[in-house]
Amino acid sequence: MRIALGIEYNGSEFRGWQTQPGGGTVQDSLETALTQIAGMPIGVVCAGRTDAGVHAIGQVVHFDAPVARPLTAWVRGANTFLPPAVAVHWAQPVSDDFHARFSATARHYRYLLLNRPQRPGIEHGRIGWYHHPLDIERMQQAATQIVGEHDFSAFRAAECQAKTPIRTIYAAQVRRYGELFIFDFEANAFLQHMVRNLVGSLVFIGQGKQSIDWMLELLATKNRRLAAPTFAADGLYLVGVRYDACWGIPGMKGSMAEMMPAWIGA
Structure with missing residues (x-):
């Protein structure tokens, strides 16, 4: 039986998702926990x-x-064997042709940025930081320019292994809650470091280092070296993955404005 899981994790505690020699990744931790429940090796595929x-x-x-195991075993049982920084939310049987990655139609990433002179303390590791004042209206206008299908070569990591740099962004928003700036991007898929590179360039525009139309210029050049540096990983969250209703996967609930980690308090 093929099973789908919904999980959350604090990436500060891991060496990334994908399994590595020596362990220390989310995939390693999850597969180890599921193997304990099944009594034999389990391999997982992520969105x-x-x-x-x-x-x-x-x-x-x-x-x-x-x-065969009860669905509760794949949730509460797996959580028993998982480290504190990762947890399974739900488990659901799916048809054998469901694929967490290839069946997905959209992914939603969010970047949380603290904008004040002092670095974060209590939110350390869970939020990005920029000390110069930022103009929200400039960043909002610039974000609209990347919506649609584009070649995002200017925003991909040098080591990105994607076969094509063409991606379609369905929505891009920048909002402000006091000292907190929230960047939301929903697309069919993302290139390696793409969101963090988009945020870095939008911040340059927000500070006034570049014009509002700079995002369009970067898309046209397809040159990563001309864009802003990659922003820190701390503030980046995979918020949700969208699938066609036929799969019966719990969807990305609510609008972008409503999908807010509870600890923010906004």
Whole structure:
């Protein structure tokens, strides 16, 4: 039986999603816990591989269960064996042709940025930081320019292994809650470091270092070296993954404005 899981994790505690020699990744931890429940090795596939330090509150994975277990075993049982920084939210049987990555139609990433002279303390590791004042209206206008299908070569990591840099962004928003700036991006898929590179360039525009039309210029050049530096992983969250209703996967609930980690308090 193929099982889908919804999980969350604090990326500060891991070396990224994908398994590595020596362990220390989210995938390693999850597979170890599920193996304890099944009594035999389990391998999982995720909807979006996150880098070291990147968090998730709506990651989706699937695996093929070699033995029958109650769904509660894949949730409460697995959580018993997982480290504190990762937890399973739900488990659901799916058809054998469901694939956590290839069946997804959209992914939603959010970047949380603290904008004040002092670095974060209590939110350390869970939020990005920029000390110069930022203009929200300039960033909002610039964000609208990347919506649609584009070649995002200017915003991909040098080591990105994607076969094509073409991606379609369905929505891009920048909002402000006091000292907190919230960047939301929903797309069919993302390139490695793409969101963090988009945020970095939008911040340059917000500070006045570049014009509002700079995002369009970067898209046209397709040159990563001309864009802003990659922003820190701390503030990046995989918020949710969207699937067609036929799969019966719990969807990305609510609008972007409503999907807020509870600890923010806004």
